[in-house]
Every structure is written in C-alpha cells, then in structure tokens.
Amino acid sequence: MVEEIKRKIVVCSGTACTDPGGKRLEPMLSKILQARGLEDQVEIEEAVGYGLCKNCPMIVVEPDEVFYGKLDEAKLQKIIDEHIIGGKPVEDLRVKGSVDTSSIRMLGSADFFGKQLRITLRNCGIIDPESFDDYLQMRGYEALAKVIESMTPEQVIEEIERSGLRGRGGGGYPTGLKWRQTAAVCSYPARECPTEPPEQRYVICNADEGDPGAFMDRSAIEGDPFCLIEAMTIGGYAIGANRGYIYVRAEYPLAIKRLEYAIAGARQRGLLGENIFGSGFSFDIEIRLGAGAFVCGEETALIASMEGRRGMPRPRPPYPAQAGFYDCPTLINNVETWANIPAIILNGWEWFSNLGTEKSKGTKVFALAGKIKNTGLVEVPMGTTLREIIYDIGGGIRHDKQFKAVQTGGPSGGCIPEQFLDTPVDYESLMRAGSMMGSGGMIVMDEDTCMVDVAKFFLTFTQGESCGKCTPCREGTKRLLEILTRITEGNGVVEDLEKLEKLSNHVKRASLCGLGQSAPNSILSTLQNFRDEYIAHIEAKHCPAGVCSALLDYVIDPDKCVGCTLCKKVCPVDAITGEPKNVHTIDPSVCIKCGECKKKCPVKAIYLD
C-alpha cells in the first residue's frame, strides 16, 4: 500500500552521475515503478547536481529529504519497496552526513561536504572550466533553451520573484523585484527617452569583489565561467536588454581568461550574439576591467567607472534600474546571484523556495579564512548556524585554541562573539547579531586576536578606500582611525570610547554610500562585545591578546638565557645589559621594541609580555 504522502524521487544529474561511466538511473527507476504499477503516483524529477559526487549515482526521496547513494538496480528496488511503498527509509543505503567518507578521508572531516549544498558552486572542481562541452554535459544552456522556447519574459521574472532569491552582493534586495523594475517602462525622470534606440536596457554582472579576504566570486568564475554567461543571457531576455557587461577587477587574470573563453565558445555555438538559438533574440556580453578600488563595487560608482568617469557613488534614486548605464535602465546583480538563475529555471521556483529560511532562500557561499582548520569555500543552505559552519564544516579552531569571534560582512560587517554562535546565517539574523551577510567573507578569530587591532585593520582599509566625496566618511574615518591607533599605542583615554561611539554614529548617518554608512560597524560591534579589551588597552596599557606591540615589553627569561651576548650586540639602542655567560636583562625604558634581539636569541629566551 502506498502511503498517503505523495513522494517524489529526485535524480541527481551532476557530472559524476551523468559521466559516461555512470549508470543512468531514470530508465531503471521508471521500469521498477512501472512493474509495481506506481508510475502515476511517484514523480521522478531531474535536479541540477547536488555536488555530492562521491556518492554517485544518487537520488533523493522527497519530502523526507533522504539521500541514497552508490545505487544500482537492486538497491533501487529495495528503496522503492521499503521506502516508497513501506514508508521506511532504507538506513543502510542512506548517505550518512550526505557523504561517503571513503573517498574523502583526506579531507579531514566528512562534514566538510556533508553539510554543504552546492547550487552556485555545483560545477566548481568538477567540470573543466576551459571546455564548453563539459558545461553542456552538465545541463548547460538547458535553462536558456527552456526560457527562449517556452517562457515569456514576464514568466521568467515571475519565476525569479516567486523563488524568493535575494541579491548576494551584500544588500539582499529581492532579485525578482529588481528585474521587474528594470523591465518596467522607462519612466525616470519623467522625460523623453534620449537614448538611441529608445528603451535601451543593459545587464551588468558585478564581479568587482573588493572585500579583503573574499574570493567567492573569483572561485565561482574560475570554476564555472559558463553559468554566468548563460544566466546573464537569461536576464537579458527577461528584461529586454541586448547588451551585457561583466565588471571584473583586473587583478583576476585567470577569471578574465576563462570568461573570455566562455564568451567565445557561446558565440561560436550561436548561444550568444545575434539571433540566439535562431529565435530572433540577440544578446552579447563584453568584459570591463576594474582597477581595483573597493568603492567601485558600489553600483553607481561601478557604472560611473564603466562610463569612463571617476568611480564615485552618486545619490540614489534614481536607482540603476531606473537610470543606470548611460542613463538607461540597468540590471546589476552579483556573480553569485546570477549563478543561481539557471538552477532556478531548471528546478522551478518551488524547489528553490523550499531551501533556506522563511525570508532568506537558497544557499550562500562563504570564504572561510582566519584561524580555522579547513580554510576555503563553502556553500550552505541559508539558516545553517555559524557554529555548524565553523566547527562541523570548518573543522574548528586551528591548534584547538579558544574561539573568540567571527567576522562576517567584510569591512562593512561586524564581529560576532561566542554567545551568538548559534545564529543561523540569513540576512536578518546576522543583522540582529550586530553584523551582516555582506558578500560572504567569514574570518574566524581565536584567543590570540586583539579585537581593537581588528577594528583598526578594517578602519585602515575603509579609510584608505573612501572615495572622498563626502566629509563624514572622508574625515570621519580618518579621525576614527587616529583614535584607534592612539588606543593601540597606549595613549588612549577613557573618553575616547565615547568619542568613538559618537563619531561612528555620525559617520554612519551622514555618509552617502554603503562604504561610509557601514565603515564604523567594525568599531561599534567590537565596542559592544569586547569593551573590556578596549578598557585594558586604555587603563592598564595592556593588550590581553598580546598583539599590540607598543603595549608589550621584551623580556629575557632568566632560566633560559645562556649569556651568549648576541642580543646585547644586536640591540641598536644599548638597552640590554649583562656579562658574558651571565643572565642578560632589557631596560624597557630604553627599548624601542624593534624585535631584533628576539630574532637573534639562539635559545629563544626572549619573549613579549
């Protein structure tokens, strides 16, 4: 007896599953279902690869979300008899932690892949990024073919809207809504459309990726440049644009080369350029190189820079959707946002809207860095907790030290302390924890990290990258940095904390673009969560983590010193005294903390305290 629940079998169509060597499961499944007279009651669906290719060939039984891997006909029969008909998952065929440990023993922890769900990175590390045919084998261009053959632009926009996809460039703006606004009749400001031809529209991919420590977009393009080109073509079709631009920083030569290859390959096959798929729809893509200013990632500055002007933000509205590139309606999305599009078209909006949390759908890619065991790129469903990412996927803190904080959101984000580790990653929850989603940088800090120094690091970055257009940002970040520097050098006073807070809030409120509006976040979040560290720097002139060198003294351990006199000889200011073969000492009032003695000591007797 088939249970009340209507089940669906999703067949993975990732590379390994469709590799020439892999067996095709669908025909087998249909045969078995037919033999049991169930063909009308169980739906079979093909999904874009799950990226768990160590288990191929595999299927997922829904709605139970049970993954089965390494399947053959006998195993499929068992699953259908016991799970589909009997209603009980077949435990011993189930993919534990969604991954087979035997082939990834060397990856440290099975959970590295087990807790991930790879949609935008589905082809990364699997296909050859320099083989167009590889991409085609991975259901490449099926989404575009589907869109052109059977969907109107309006239907495409509706599909994206219903999926709940939100921008991955940092802001989290609903992507479908942005598409709709860009496709709307050009109305802003109320004037005659001056462009030739009228109603010209553009599509842009923002691949500027300026956050220090972030490399999600670079890896995504280097691993699968084709998907981006296909997605932008779909975007062009949906909003009625015939030109697209990829704005990518010149520091990404490999990504650029692979994009050029993907563009050339698509043109050659009639999938880009005039009359795509012989349908009459034309769309072409050009690459524009950015010179690497962080502010040029901001959409209006990016457009200014593309027009050959200085890369400075301008007030919005008008938004690019209304008046963007050469004042025409322009659809600008981030690399990762684009990479979701073909999967949504192929698998349907329901599939996508079932992933993630109520307000944040789908997955997010993070670049794991800092004091964590497994550094690299991970893609997790929205709603996964920070703890799962750091401990299960990231393997925990390096050298098993104590966790202190995790920084998300790059220079615009904040530091999240231990007590918020169970925060699920989604746009709203990260905001509540005092940080933000940002574009996906995730830097893990341990007990040896000084939080004042971290705030100083990010401020140094934003202060240097401020475009200088508005005074609060240009001057404010400079003053904030001065105060932080003063504190880390032991010259801070208690009133500085209040000044920092006040000035931070002014800069946030009075700056024009996101750079200035969010630059103080690193200060505010560390002040809120690690105020005692600031106070230790100011009152005790002490850096608890032992990072701020101005607050530390070089000391010679009398138990280790052998009296070799090397340190005394190398000291440029004669701060060290001691006779040969006797214990030496450093006079802290003379010492300039150059650190030469520490480097020289053959028995490592010199340390910072």
Place this chain on the structure above:
Amino acid sequence: MAKPTAILAELKRKKKPGAEEYYRVRVGLATCGISAGADKIREEFDRLVKESGLKNVEVIPTGCVGRCDLEPMAEVTRGADTPVLYVHLTPEKVARIVREHLIEGKPVEEFF
C-alpha cells in the same frame, strides 16, 4: 525551424563520450591551486603520462572544490570506481600516483 532544445541536443551530441576505462585526472587549477603550485603538478602529470605512453589517461584542469588549504590537489576517477582525491601534491607524489594508480591500477593508500 528547429526548437532551442533540439538545437541544444544537437550541440551536446557533438562531444563523444570518453571510454569508460579511461582515467581522468582533474587537477584543481583555480587561483588558489596555482598559487600553491598546481600548474607544475599538471605539467608533471602531463609529462609523466606522455613519457609512460599512457593512452587511457586524460589530465584535465578544473576549478576549486573548496578546500584551498589542501591545494595542490587532483582527483582521479575511472568509470564507476570510487573517486580518489590526492591533496598537498608534490612532483614526487605525482610520480608515485602515475606509477601505482594510473599504471598499476592501485590507488596510493599512503597518501590518503
């Protein structure tokens, strides 16, 4: 006029599938891999495969699987065999992988 899906199916057919007994060596060649020396590893695979006259091995570049700290790495697959991922590769390791895995057919367990 042909439909887009039909045109696409035609494009896909142009690539003949590789033989099942082929070994595929996928070397991670994104920026993270290359900065760890993956381009040398690829050259080494290419050179040794050529020198040994192996006709059933394809060395293919690929992107980043996500574990940048383990680069350079390469995955060896063949048909339905369990894929084997080798990490922290050196030219010496490559030599053994070519000899033991690709020629003799035994994955180098020691490197797991």
